[in-house]
Amino acid sequence: MAPAKKNKHNEKYHRIIRAATKIFAKKGFFKAKVSDIAKEAQVADGTIYLYFENKDDILISLFEEQMLLVLENMRQQLSKEDNAAKKIERFALTHLKLIESNKNVAEIIQVELRQSTKFMKEYKNERFMEYLNLIADIIEEGQKGGVFNKAIIPDIAKRAFFGALDEMSRFWVLSSRKKYDIETAAEQISGYFLNGFMNYTPSPLKKAVLSGK
Numbered sequence: 001m002a003p004a005k006k007n008k009h010n011e012k013y014h015r016i017i018r019a020a021t022k023i024f025a026k027k028g029f030f031k032a033k034v035s036d037i038a039k040e041a042q043v044a045d046g047t048i049y050l051y052f053e054n055k056d057d058i059l060i061s062l063f064e065e066q067m068l069l070v071l072e073n074m075r076q077q078l079s080k081e082d083n084a085a086k087k088i089e090r091f092a093l094t095h096l097k098l099i100e101s102n103k104n105v106a107e108i109i110q111v112e113l114r115q116s117t118k119f120m121k122e123y124k125n126e127r128f129m130e131y132l133n134l135i136a137d138i139i140e141e142g143q144k145g146g147v148f149n150k151a152i153i154p155d156i157a158k159r160a161f162f163g164a165l166d167e168m169s170r171f172w173v174l175s176s177r178k179k180y181d182i183e184t185a186a187e188q189i190s191g192y193f194l195n196g197f198m199n200y201t202p203s204p205l206k207k208a209v210l211s212g213k
Contacts (some may be wrong), residue, residue, distance in 0.1 A: 013051050015041045017065055020058045025104035029059060059108075066105055067127035070098065074134060084142030085194055088161075091135065093186040095165045099172050100182055110166075110173045132158045139197065148197040157197065164189050 019041035023032045034055055038045045052058045077094045081087045099106040135158035142148035168185050172178065 010051070012041075012043060012047065016043065016048060016051060016058065017062050020062055021104050021108065024059065024062070025107050029055070029108075034058075063109065064127060066109065067131065071127060071130055071134075074131070078134065078138070084138050084145060084147050085198075087138045087141075088135075088194055088197070089187070089190040091138065092165060092190040093183065096168060096172070096182045096186045099169055103173075106169065107173050110170045132162055135161055142197060149200045151202050152197055152200055157193075161189075161193050164193070 016037060020032075020037045023036045023040055026032075027036065032055065034048050035045050037055075037058065038048050041048075048058070052061065074091065074094055077090050078087050081090055136154040139148055139152060139154040139157050143150050143152065143154075168189060172182070172185075
């Protein structure tokens with residue numbers, strides 16, 4: 001039976017997504033079964049396949065639903081600042097705060113999602129690119145306002161900044177003992193990058209390497 005078109009207003013669809021969030025976080029993606037999700041959602045096993053092709057499809061749909069919420073929340077938070085440097089600080093804090101507010105989702109995104117071959121190799125992650133581009137937009141805004149060095153390449157910087165936040169998020173999810181709080185981590189990471197965005201000077205090493213010296 002071909003899966004029905006996903007309807008975001010369908011109550012059963014959202015019930016399955018919520019159930020999958022609990023099951024994936026509790027059992028892990030590989031150990032979780034579609035029947036486990038159906039039981040948690042209180043629907044028949046066959047009902048799952050009316051909305052999703054398979055377990056990977058459920059995982060990706062879960063991610064898409066969460067990214068919509070994350071994007072909306074991040075845009076709201078950034079709108080509270082009118083300075084590019086402050087926006088970088090707020091981005092870092094908002095991103096890391098998501099771990100505290102929804103631990104199950106954080107674990108799925110940081111650990112389980114990356115175990116899906118379909119997600120890693122086949123999925124066109126458009127909403128994630130929107131998220132990264134929020135960082136690039138802030139950097140470009142700072143460059144236009146004379147706050148950030150124009151030598152910074154936003155496309156590289158956005159990935160480096162997100163990479164630092166992502167690694168801290170992964171550490172927070174997997175570590176049972178934390179030596180510092182989320183606020184401290186966000187302040188430190190944003191501080192490192194703001195210093196670089198403002199004071200970056202292109203290194204002569206590039207020219208030396210290209211010239212063979």
